[in-house]
Amino acid sequence: MKQLLIFCLLVWLFINYGNCIEHDSSVVINLKHALSGGPNPVFKDRGTITIPSLRLSQAVVHQKRLTDVERIQIQKLANDNDLYRINATVIANDEIERSFISTIKACMLAEAELDDRLSVSVDYMGRVIGVSLVIASKATCEGSNVSIDKLGEFTTNVYVRHTETGIIPDTATYIDKLQKEKEAKERDDHKDNRSFLAKYWIYIVPVVIVMVISSATNPEAQGGGQ
Structure with a gap:
């Protein structure tokens, strides 16, 4: 019985301390977005996000300015009450690629004047398990027509969210x-x-x-x- 107790404690320590301390890596996220609606959207390059250290949660964002055609497309998505979609391809140190698709209402993005948030979820092994697009502003999609001049460039903040340790079992x-x-x-x-x-x-x-x-x-x- 004592041996079983010691084994359980060792497993818990390995999961909650060993992995969290040892596993730290950098990732590159290639962002693409769909500027057209419909069931089969076409994704185009939007930019690249580099996270040198998942533990430190620091990110470097590179995104190009939108062309006039792309601004009109986003404005049309918003006016049609359609969805804006991104495809985030995560490339880790082991060169394994994982893709995640996230959607929001295009009118919310337009009303926020392209000010968005990217949430990157990481598990205790240091692997990215999710990428979600969020609008932090008070956009309500009330039908306001946003000027194309305010849809020139994305202002993106990246947040790395680590998996929280659950309740310790009373073994x-x-x-x-x-x-x-x-x-x-x-x-x-x-x-x-x-x-x-x-x-x-x-x-x-x-x-x-x-x-x-x-x-x-x-x-x-x-x-x-x-």
Whole structure:
């Protein structure tokens, strides 16, 4: 039982401390966006985000200014109450690529004047497990027509969110509970569940024998009572 407790503690320490301390890496995120609606959007290059250290959560953002055609396309998406979509391809140190698609309402992006937030979720192993686009402003999509002059360039802030450690399991209490349940079961198994006669026959039989012998040796007493 003690060995099981030690093993559980070692596993917990490895997961919650070893990985969080040792695993730190850089990633490059290639951003593409779709400036047309419909079920089959065409994604075009939007920019590149470099995160030198996921632990320090610092990012370098490179995005080009939008052309007049691209501004009109975003404005049209907003006016049509359509969706604005991004495709974020994450390239880690091991050169493994993972792609994540995120969508928001184009009118919210336009009303925020292209001021958006990119949330990068990282697990305890230092792997990016999600990229989400968020609008931090109070855009409400009330139908206001945003001027094309205000849709010139994205202003993007990147936030790296690490997976939080869950509640520490009370392994010792759980193992102690299992041990007590086992001992209680063993006690129940050793209980004497025999009937009254089975338990005390050794006392009852001699009494019966004495009574039979006594009756057989005193027939006069039986006859006198008739």
